[in-house]
Amino acid sequence: MPQSVFPFSWRRVAALFFALLFLPSLLGAESIGPAPRPAQPSCLAANWPHDGSDLPPDPALTFGRFANGLRYVLMANDEPKNRVALYLVVRAGSLQETEEQRGLAHFLEHMLFNGTTHYPPGTLIKYFQSLGMDFGGDTNARTGFDETVYNLLLPSAESAVMAEGFKVLADYARGALLLEKEVDRERGVILAEKRSRDSAASRVSKKQMEFDFAGTLVARRDPIGVEEVLNTADSRLLRSFYDRWYRPDNMIVVVVGAMRPTETAKLLETAFAGLTAAEATVSCPETGSVKESGIEILVLPEPELGSTALSLSTVGNIQPRQDSRAWEIEQLRQYMASILLGNRLDQLEQRPGSPLAQPQTHAGLFLRQYQYATLTARTEPGTWRDGLALLQTTLAQALKHGFTETELARGKREIRALLDKAVQTAPSRDSREIAEEIIRKLGDGEVVMSPTQEMAFYGPEVDGLTLTEINDALRQQWSQPRRQIHLAGVLEPGLTAAQLEDQVRALYRTNESKEIPAWVEAQRAPFPYLAPPPVPANEPVERASHKEIGVETVTLPNGVVLNVKATDFQANQVLLSVQFGNGRQAEPAAGMALAAEALMRESGIGRLTREQLGEALAGTNVSLDFAVGPESFSFQGGSLRNEFETLLHLLRHRLYDPVFRAEDFRRSRENLRRMYDQLAGTVEGIGQIQGDRFLAGGSPEYGLPTWDEVNTIDLARIGQWLAPAFAREPLEINVVGDIDPGEAVTLVRQYFGADRRQAGEAPPVQPIVFPAGEQRRLQAASSLDRALLTVAWQTSDFWDIDRTRRLNLLASVFDDRLRVKIREELGATYAPRVISQPSRANAGFGLMKSSLIVAPDQAEALARATREVAAGLSGKGVGEDELHRALEPTLTSIKDIKRNNRYWMESVLNLSSRHPQQLQWPLTILEGFAAIKAEELTELARQYLAPERAATVIVGPSVPGQPGPQP
Known part of the structure; x- marks a missing residue:
């Protein structure tokens, strides 16, 4: 299989490092067409890595090449079911640009969504949506230093759908229109993307890249480009890069999914074998060398x-x-x-x-x-x-x-x-x-x-x-x-x-010049060291079978509730989730939940530090993380099936031998302070700390507490809050994955069947007052020319599932209208986003929230434009066509998520002992969404999205000469 683990872990760190620090086959090796002419430039290499190697390739792969030089790799695969992933790899990125082309590789990537031979401007994204593909999720592209990659995840493996997908990729390859009007329109989007990606971390990373690779092309070819080129690029300049590098002998098509390689190769031949390169001279770039001393x-x-x-x-x-x-x-x-x-x-x-x-x-x-x-x-x-x-x-x-x-x-x-x-x-x-x-x-x-x-x-x-x-x-x-x-x-x-x-x-x-001391190894403690107490024999357990969703619920004599769903979606993998207590509902003081989570991330268990625990678990794939949710505390993790007992060992030690060390608290506090210092310098950070809390009336379910609130929390208070919950609150244990339910019941009973626990009283939930009609301007301690615009409306809570589903779909329609209006028409933002956030903990409260990164001087106008788009949803209503384009990707996504262990764990089983209606939702999710009508969305828009009910938050950079806000 191509998903190499050792080489993946080793070599992918190259890309991750620079991103973080600089912030024999089924058809035979060559199946169609003769080899390309050998006279091509060296950077248009035609060979495969296994040619001449003593390492054999995965026999499940089909490698092929057409007479025009285009290569392909095919592999049949079953997940996601009945879907096929198509990728077009163009072996050219920012390193292939000339000085006057800096940024064109990325600009060109954008332009291929804005008009090709078979898809005129404005039609491609709508076409994807009509098929059931989500723009950004199922279809996307990326540009790097040495390649540009386009990808589609087709909603079906039918030959007609695959042929259409290959037509799209072939249009990307040689069918770009590059109309001048579209170039001008997309220019604003690219500049908006540049603005949205700008940050202190990106500034540092670029300077570090220039420093470390001084003397090479890498130092001068940031893929986003330079504004001098982006502001003046035209169709002619884009065409010069396109014709030189978008050529069949510089491309690879990769197809993986529910298809037959033999048939797929024929579809590929129809779409790609006839493509020809433009008459453009290829000159391989000289990337240069770094200095090697000093x-x-x-x-x-x-x-x-x-x-x-x-x-x-x-x-x-x-x-x-x-x-x-x-x-x-x-x-x-x-x-x-x-x-x-x-x-x-x-x-x-x-x-x-x-x-x-x-x-x-x-x-x-x-x-x-x-x-x-x-x-x-x-x-x-x-x-x-x-x-x-x-x-x-x-x-x-x-x-x-x-x-x-x-x-x-x-x-x-x-x-x-x-x-x-x-x-x-x-x-x-x-x-x-x-x-x-x-x-x-x-x-x-x-x-x-x-x-x-x-x-x-x-x-x-x-x-x-x-x-x-x-x-x-x-x-x-x-x-x-x-x-x-x-x-x-x-x-x-x-x-x-x-x-x-x-x-x-x-x-x-x-x-x-100092003497180098020898490394002193730390002492190691054994793990596991807690033996579970004996479980009383012959005590009956209560069983409830939810056959229609494949879930078995077992209530142990001590009150522990265990939900088990056996799946074959992810081979030999098991997820575990433990829900207990009241979470943020019972938070004694603002900031306590965040401080507790940070402390637990740094903590080990009673006899082992975090690093010692890591050493003890080395050689396993066991993980377990702690979180404080709106309604409960939780431990959530996973393992391979044969490691499940080790995972339960770890859970028992976390619950029954927790540790609250001063040194762990120091590290967690310093990590949080650094996080808050960084958030204070970004508009997104101030939006989380002040903007989201403003929109939610101060509710801890939304946004972040202030640093002053977090800084008042001491170690003793965290221990006093967590330790009793760990020791006494009743447990709901959920297990999803490739495991025998009987084995899960036996092991969970062995490790947790003797505990006697008693629920504490949940405090009353404070109501939220939404600031309807208000606007708040905030400042981030930033010099960047970017603002975060948030326009939100109050909706309702989570528990009417039909309403929640409709609000989710309404958010998709709203999102698409914002994309068309503010990205495509105005070119004023890169990625507008609308989400529905119904509350689980606060009755009657939820948010419909739009977020955009914009130029500060355009924020007020774009806030009005956002409210106007929302008003159009209730005034003119939701049309059948846009309902269909929002609904089809949702239905495709539902088919995928129902074959995902995380869906069953997080959306169905977690807290189902408190909310048993969750166990019914999978039975109606597909039909429930499919039954949604356009007029129902229009009615919700009229109920919730009136312009006068909107609350607006604009977070901009600090005014020169004035101090920024403290988070």
């Missing part, structure tokens, strides 16, 4: 980032290599070295008073031409010196003294767990994930292997890894003499960037 310091004062980011890294040049067994073994050793170094950083973070927060290590390849390794962390503005010294020392320890056998054994367990999960879950892979993995591996020049192949290859190699090999791999990662140190974000007052740069350089030199 100590380089980058200091970026960026107070709006909200925290201090520190990194120590190296970047060097590498020649692309043919994938092979030897190359993959080399990469495996490098991956293991990164895991072990990362595990050390996790231990350091847990030490009392550690200057490091959220430390990470990454290493890998970028664009197959550059190799990198980096250590990153957050610090306080005044502790970055200690943080840098600790990162430096940790790296030097590993480079000089190497790792230990205990560390290597843990790393082996972790990699084996990933490989094992890939094999066990392979039968229920998602077609989109498979297709994306194929595209990633082809782009990286990797052979696409199945999980079984990877287990057979990597498994023995993992078992045989030695310390010498891993230590040598780490030294190879850091063999370049070049070192880069980044210090960005909130910096010490009173020091210039130049002064800080001098201090960083001097400190690094001083640390280099």
